[in-house]
Amino acid sequence: MSLPEIFGLISIILLVFVSTLALIILFRKPSDGVQSDFRSVTEPIGKQVDELKDNLTKTMYESMMDFNDKINKQMVDSTDKSAQNITEFRLNVNNELTKFQEKINAKLSSDFKSLTDEINQKMGAINEKVEDRLSKGFRDTNETFLQIAKRVEVIDEAQKKIESLSTEMVSLQNILANNQARGSFGEYQLNQLLYSVFGDNNRLYQTQYTIREGKGKREAVRADAVVFMPRPIQMIAIDSKFPFSSYSKLFDNKELTKEEEEKLIQSFGQEVKKHITDIAHKYIVTGKTAEYALMFVASDGILALLHSKCPSIIEYAREKAVTIVSPTTLIPLLSSFRTITIDVERSKYAQKINEQLQLLSKDFRLFSNEWGKLNSNIDSLKKSGDKVNYRVQQITTKFDSIEQVELTDSEPKTPVLEIETEEDSLDVDQD
Structure with missing residues (x-):
């Protein structure tokens, strides 16, 4: 107011x-x-x-x-x-x-400085990454060029091999054009197959082996190769044949009529049949060889043609106890021969192996007994060691108690050593 x-x-x-x-x-x-x-x-x-x-x-x-x-x-x-x-x-x-x-x-200013530092840092990282990628790119490019150079070298080598193969094909054609050269090529291929299966083992096979009969019999013959087998088979003769001239006529001329083709096949069959007859006569010798022989042809195509176009020739070979084989079919056959030989040789020593196993069994039983004794001694030694270790621990504990005893003016304290009795030792051993 x-x-x-x-x-x-x-x-x-x-x-x-x-x-x-x-x-x-x-x-x-x-x-x-x-x-x-x-x-x-x-x-x-x-x-x-x-x-x-x-x-x-x-x-x-x-x-x-x-x-x-x-x-x-x-x-x-x-x-x-x-x-x-x-x-x-x-x-x-x-x-x-x-x-x-x-x-x-x-x-x-601080933010701009931080931003500048961060930008510089990121730019540095980007530069490093760019440099790394450029370096990696250069390395990859260099490696690519090196690989290209290597591939070029491989291509050059392949070109050289193609040229060499072309030369070899020409040589092979020259070989196949000559009967004697074809025979040598077939024998060489047969020898390589035998070596690949048996290795360098003269006890399993031999090449250019002479088969001789007893006195007063026919003259000795030389097989291209023989495979030694256990009795009663003894040895299996292998003869290499390469009927390429008749075979090649079927494929060189592509404009053959059916009649011409049948004539060529018949001529080819007759040539093979003659080889079968010669092998059965020469290389199946009673008491010296097996009851059959092998005819080796150096081409799988020839064997396939015989089975497809000339079944009568295959049947004739079976009647004459001659087995026609090619590189593909000879390898498993030789492998089976090798397995049979090894099994027979192993069976010869089966009794000796059994005797040695029995002796080894006796030695093992003796070893087992000795091992049991050694194991028992080890257990006893372990128990003795545990007993000594327990006593050492007791003595160590008592020495520690002696070192830690406190002496006063009124009443001196003297540690009392407990002497372990034999019963205590037994109790410890039982524990």
Whole structure:
């Protein structure tokens, strides 16, 4: 509440009080003297009230003026302070902005530096990767060129081999064109097959072997190869034949008629049949060789042609106890011969092997007994070692207790050594 409002309230209260007092006096019907006294009393009071009112008005006016002056002064002061505060605020804001700008600049500088470092680091890593990939690419390219160079060398070698093979084909054609050369080629191939199966073993086979009969019999004959077998088979003669001239005519001329082809096949069969007859007569010798012989042809195609086009020749060979073989069919046949020979030789020594096994069994039983004794001695030695180890531990423990004993002035403590009895030792051994 303001000061003028307070003074106005006091004036109202005084007026109410005076009015109330006057009414009381009037209603009591006072006498003339009393009224005279009342007037004498009220008049000064009215004057005082008027004076008080004037004073209050004056005071209120002065108070209002003072209040107004104070307000104006406070407003001026507030304005000055506001201007000062605004100035200080502006200065503070400028300072804060300066500091903020400095922090922003520092942060930006730091971030730019970090970003620059990171970019430099990543660029360095990228450069390293690029260099590695370039180096790897150069290495791969170099290796590729080296491989290409090697492949070119291989191609050159293959070209040389092709040229050599072409030369060999020409040589082979020259060989096949000559009967004697064809015979030598067949014998060479037969020898290579025998060596691949038997190795260099003269006890299993021989080449260019002479078969002799008893005195007064026919002259000796020489087989291209013989395979030695156990009795009663003894030896199997192998003769190499290469009927290539008749065979080649079937394929050199592609415009043959069916009749011409049949004639050539018949001529080819007759040539082979003559070879079968000669082999059966020369290389199947009773008491010297097996009851059958082998006719080796150096080409699988010839054997296939005989089976497909000349079955009667195959049947004739079976009747004459002559088996026609080619490089593909001869290898398993020779392998079976080798297996039979090994089994027979092994059976010869079966009894000796059995005797040696029995002797070995006796030696093993003796060894087993000795091993049992040795194992028992090892167990006994282990038990003795455990016993000695236990006693050493006991003595060590007692020495430790002697070293750790505490001596006092009042009562000396002397460690008592416990002597292990034989019963304790036995208990330990049982444990």
